[in-house]
Amino acid sequence: MNVALISAVVLVVLFVLTFLTKRRFGVLGLALAAGAMLSSLWAETLTPIIEEAGVELSAPPLLTVVSVSLGLLPAVLLLFSGPSYKTLIPRLGGAFCFSILALALLIEPIGQSLMLSEQGEQLYDFFVSNRVYIVTIGLVAALFDLLTTRSGGRVKASKH
Numbered sequence: 001m002n003v004a005l006i007s008a009v010v011l012v013v014l015f016v017l018t019f020l021t022k023r024r025f026g027v028l029g030l031a032l033a034a035g036a037m038l039s040s041l042w043a044e045t046l047t048p049i050i051e052e053a054g055v056e057l058s059a060p061p062l063l064t065v066v067s068v069s070l071g072l073l074p075a076v077l078l079l080f081s082g083p084s085y086k087t088l089i090p091r092l093g094g095a096f097c098f099s100i101l102a103l104a105l106l107i108e109p110i111g112q113s114l115m116l117s118e119q120g121e122q123l124y125d126f127f128v129s130n131r132v133y134i135v136t137i138g139l140v141a142a143l144f145d146l147l148t149t150r151s152g153g154r155v156k157a158s159k160h
Helices: 001-019 025-052 063-080 088-113 118-129 131-147
Strands: none
Touching: 001 088, 001 118, 025 063, 025 088, 025 131, 063 088, 088 118, 088 131, 118 131
């Protein structure tokens, strides 16, 4: 399998899940950042424990699966609750931003374990060389989305 195919599958699956659940990008984007941090801190530590439990993978390597799983876990958990979009255009934009940010955060673990074809290498190189910009723009957009989210609570009228 090559990086371009895996990347396309990741983009489509994450886009569809986010679009169908109507979840806002702000919360999911910050959850991706938390997942990336958890992955960088715990993937190498948890992989031997998982191997000792009897899980064996040859392709992709278990470390890659653990890294990607830890990276996506917080966001996947938040797909089932939290603030949501009401209209179509923000849903499309949020789902697109979420899938691009997720791919930017997961491209290194995915790319390290797979063979790079010419097309896959171009995609991998683009995301790796622009990763800092994609992640920065994605996280700023997530914060902006979060700050512009109105809470669902009602404001009580003053008795005076």
